[in-house]
Amino acid sequence: MAHDSLYAAPPTAEAEPGAGRLASLRGLLGSWDVAVVAALVVAVLVASLTVENFATGRNAQFLLLDLVPLALIALPMTLIVITGEIDLSVASMVGLCSTLMGQLWLSSGLSLELICVLVVLLGAVLGAVNGLFVTGFGLPSLAVTIGTLALYRGLSFVVLGDQAVADFPADWTAAVVRTIPGTSIPVVVVPLLVLAVIFGVVLHATAAGRALYAIGNNDQAATFTGVSVARTKFWLFVVSGAVCGLVGILWTLRYASARGDNATGLELTVVTAVLLGGVSIFGGRGALLGVLAGVLLLGVLRNALQLADVDANALTIVTGTLLIASVVLPNAVADVRARLHRRRQRHPAAS
Amino acid sequence: MSLTDAGAPERAAGNAPSDPGRQRRGLTERLLAVRELSLLIALGLLVLVTTVRNDRFLSGQSVKDLLLGCAILVILAVGQTLVIITRNVDLSVGSILGLVAFATGSLFLSAPGTPWPVALVVGVALGALCGAVNGGLIAVARVPALVITLGTLYAFRGIDYYWASGSQINAADMPPSFLRLGNQTVLGVPVLFLVALVVVAVVGFYLRSYRSGRELYAIGSEPAAARLSGIPVGRRVFAVFVASGAFAGLAGVLYAARFGTLDAAAGTGLELQVVAAAVVGGVAIFGGSGSAYGAALGAVLLTTIGSSLAVLRIDPFWQQAVVGALILAAIGLDRVLALRVAARLRGRSAHGA
Numbered sequence: 001m002a003h004d005s006l007y008a009a010p011p012t013a014e015a016e017p018g019a020g021r022l023a024s025l026r027g028l029l030g031s032w033d034v035a036v037v038a039a040l041v042v043a044v045l046v047a048s049l050t051v052e053n054f055a056t057g058r059n060a061q062f063l064l065l066d067l068v069p070l071a072l073i074a075l076p077m078t079l080i081v082i083t084g085e086i087d088l089s090v091a092s093m094v095g096l097c098s099t100l101m102g103q104l105w106l107s108s109g110l111s112l113e114l115i116c117v118l119v120v121l122l123g124a125v126l127g128a129v130n131g132l133f134v135t136g137f138g139l140p141s142l143a144v145t146i147g148t149l150a151l152y153r154g155l156s157f158v159v160l161g162d163q164a165v166a167d168f169p170a171d172w173t174a175a176v177v178r179t180i181p182g183t184s185i186p187v188v189v190v191p192l193l194v195l196a197v198i199f200g201v202v203l204h205a206t207a208a209g210r211a212l213y214a215i216g217n218n219d220q221a222a223t224f225t226g227v228s229v230a231r232t233k234f235w236l237f238v239v240s241g242a243v244c245g246l247v248g249i250l251w252t253l254r255y256a257s258a259r260g261d262n263a264t265g266l267e268l269t270v271v272t273a274v275l276l277g278g279v280s281i282f283g284g285r286g287a288l289l290g291v292l293a294g295v296l297l298l299g300v301l302r303n304a305l306q307l308a309d310v311d312a313n314a315l316t317i318v319t320g321t322l323l324i325a326s327v328v329l330p331n332a333v334a335d336v337r338a339r340l341h342r343r344r345q346r347h348p349a350a351s
Numbered sequence: 352m353s354l355t356d357a358g359a360p361e362r363a364a365g366n367a368p369s370d371p372g373r374q375r376r377g378l379t380e381r382l383l384a385v386r387e388l389s390l391l392i393a394l395g396l397l398v399l400v401t402t403v404r405n406d407r408f409l410s411g412q413s414v415k416d417l418l419l420g421c422a423i424l425v426i427l428a429v430g431q432t433l434v435i436i437t438r439n440v441d442l443s444v445g446s447i448l449g450l451v452a453f454a455t456g457s458l459f460l461s462a463p464g465t466p467w468p469v470a471l472v473v474g475v476a477l478g479a480l481c482g483a484v485n486g487g488l489i490a491v492a493r494v495p496a497l498v499i500t501l502g503t504l505y506a507f508r509g510i511d512y513y514w515a516s517g518s519q520i521n522a523a524d525m526p527p528s529f530l531r532l533g534n535q536t537v538l539g540v541p542v543l544f545l546v547a548l549v550v551v552a553v554v555g556f557y558l559r560s561y562r563s564g565r566e567l568y569a570i571g572s573e574p575a576a577a578r579l580s581g582i583p584v585g586r587r588v589f590a591v592f593v594a595s596g597a598f599a600g601l602a603g604v605l606y607a608a609r610f611g612t613l614d615a616a617a618g619t620g621l622e623l624q625v626v627a628a629a630v631v632g633g634v635a636i637f638g639g640s641g642s643a644y645g646a647a648l649g650a651v652l653l654t655t656i657g658s659s660l661a662v663l664r665i666d667p668f669w670q671q672a673v674v675g676a677l678i679l680a681a682i683g684l685d686r687v688l689a690l691r692v693a694a695r696l697r698g699r700s701a702h703g704a
Contacts, residue, residue: 133679142440142497143636143682146626151675157668260668265620268501281498313512313615320505327499328492 032278032330033290040297047304054304057184065177065254067299068188069094069247069263071292073270074277075199076240078291081274082203083215083233084283085134085141087240091266092152093126095259097248099156102165102258112172120245126152127241131234149267157260165258176253188250195243200288208232216283272319273298276326298322386633390648394655401659408662415541419534419609421654422543423448423602425647427621428628429547429554430598432646433591435629436558438571438638439489439496441592444599445621446507447481451603453511456520456613459529467529471604478600479593481507486592490585496592504622508615515615522611533608543605547647550598555643567591571638627674628653631681653677 048055073090080087097119104115126148133144178187203209211232214222219229252258277294279286301322302315401408427444434441451474458470481503488499522530535542558564569577570584578584607613626636632649634641656677657670 133683137683137686139682139686140636143630144679146623146630147675147678147682149623149675150627150671150678154669154672154675158666158672161666161668268504271501272505275498281495311512311516314509314516316505317509317513320502320507320509323505324488324492324499324502327494327502328488331492331494 031287031290033287033293036277036290036293036297040293040300043297043300043304047300051304051307054307059303059307061177061179061184061186063299063303064189065186066303067295068186068192069251069266070270070273070299071192071295072195072243072247072250073240073266074273074291074295075195075288076236076243077270077274078277078279078286078288079199079203079212080141080233080236080240081271081279081281082212082283082286083236084219085233085236086145086271086281087127087130087141087237088145088267088271089126089130089148089152090240090244090270091263092149092156093123093241093244094248094251094263094266095261096126096152096156096159097123097245098252098258098262099159099165099260101249101252103159105168105258106165112169116249119249120242123245123248124238124242127238127244128234130241131237134237135230135234153260153264156262160258160260162260166256168253168256173253173256176250191246196288196292203288212236213284216280216285218284269298269319272323276322278326281327294326387642387645387648390632390645390652394648394652397652397655397659401662405662408659411539413658415536415539417655417658418544419541420658421651422541422547423606423609424621424624424628424650424654425544425547426550426598426602426605427625428632428646428650429550429643430595430602431625431629432632432634432641432643433554433558433567434496434595435626435634435636436567436571436638436641437588437591438574439588439591440500440626440636441482441485441496441595441599442500442622442626443481443485443503443507444595444602444625445618446504446511447478447596447599448603448606448618448621449615450481450507450511450514451478451600452607452613452617453515453520453615455604455607456524457514459525460520463524463526465526467526467532467608470529471601474604474607475597475600478603479597481600482593482596483589485596486589489592490589508619512615518614520613525607525611529608530611533605533611543609546601546605550601551643551647558643563587568639571640573639624653624674625650627678631677633681633685635685636682649681 053059073094077087077090100122101115101119104110104118105112108115110118130141130145130148133139133148134141176186176188179185180187180190203212211222211227214225214227215229215232223229248262251262255262273295274286274291275281275294276298277286277291279291298319301318305315305318306312398409407413427448431441431444454477455470455474458465458473485496485500485503488503489496492499532542537545558567566577566582566587569580569582570587574584603618606617610617628650629641629646630636630649631652632641632645632647634646634649653674656673657667660670660673661667
């Protein structure tokens, strides 16, 4: 809704005389993206000053390692939500790709390089199934991907049962958690940044990207302007699946374990991050920068609170509250502003 | 999509006692019957095949286990039906169930003499309160319920964990009269299942025969039109979320009675199973169509598949995959039916004119 009209200043009664100050704040915090980035900066600063061990290289390394899968999946998810669809099967695709990687490594005798390529391709196929149901049969993506969420997770248990494959070569598993020499930044951040730049350029600087917003705002109008709505959505689901294949590989190597329940429940965290990042669930609105800031904000808050000895499970309160706040606040603020505006219009007329 | 069910169009047609109106009513009713009938046939076939392979599947104990197993899912699916019919969704039911179950246990822990009806009322009230939080936030934020209830899914579960802080409540902490509620049978039918039946009957009757029940279909078919025709959409949607929360609360109390041992993880991930049951039961995910009976049958079918797979010696790991395939089949079938009905109605109006 009114995502890009959130201002940090609470418009209380005293805000009326200080309208000029409000306007300058408006310039500074012009959009939801900037608000999320600002919240992120504040969170990092406060956490560094108050939470012991937060501002250490080791913590930064683990924080980033934990966030890479989330951020990677959030990239295609952002594009999908902008077109007004949703993909809830992402975590199950990660799980299925992970178990298939384990099963292939266990029994096929193929080289790990080839297996990785196959797994990404498999992810793309899984995504294509989603895309086919949504665009080919015209079914709502919410229902389709709830179905494939169960289907793919079920299949990933079928592949490996309740067993785990853990004997991956040590140099591969070590490579995933390695940091860039001289820093505490994990090397897996590099492919994430490369993909983020590619997705960002496509979304914000190409005709294809504009088409996504057009589809999300009104897909009939988009059709009339020559956008192939079905084909675009289909390929978005394919890309989402391929990225999940990649995440499946990273997840398996990071934890040196291919299991059927890998990444269970991740889909809801990804959707939370995307919405927190300012993407409208109605489609047609949002930016990639905000989403990445949303992912980081989510991760930093959880990490800092965990270091401060808050029970990890109780932290879901933070996730939930952030998500609700990110959709309630913009509307509440817009309401208050509209009321102030009306009152201001009435006042000159009265005097 | 609303054409596949006795939704608002049927109601409108029923008011005019002319011949075409009666015909259309017959058609939609036949289709409604088809959905519940096809679920019953699927259920019957499943039971038949399983019994042929292992005749103990229909023994008293096995049937009792089956009915016990599906009671909680049936109650949740019926509550979810109310919500989905209005073109909303409530993803927080699993978390509400967990929170209420733990609250029930804590109540008995802190006040051991509490009679179980009090616990039941407290649990339902707590569930309704959670539902009111959902409904209120949706009204304030004016965003899809999907987003808000995704948030409260996390928040309620987090509160549950924060409250429990790693502790567990055991059956020994609860009065035997309460625990008996979870296992007792009347004429061989578990009390839990009877409660579920009452819920299905009440909600099914309400949706079919009450004015406000019919209005829920109108809201789900086209919210803007419903508002223009004077239906208090905001109030109805709020009430529906309170009801869904209350049913989740009821399910939470029954969960506590049935399992006895409770930690903060009770009911985790249940929400998707509930939505799946409703969708398999013919409740269209975009509102305006479906019945409580269908959703209940969907829940029974999903539970029965689980036990059948075990009896048929199929790897239990297939269960979730089968559920997923069933959801896809159900929504695909709905789509085909809707297209066919639309085509037939078009053809008929062309003839009639």
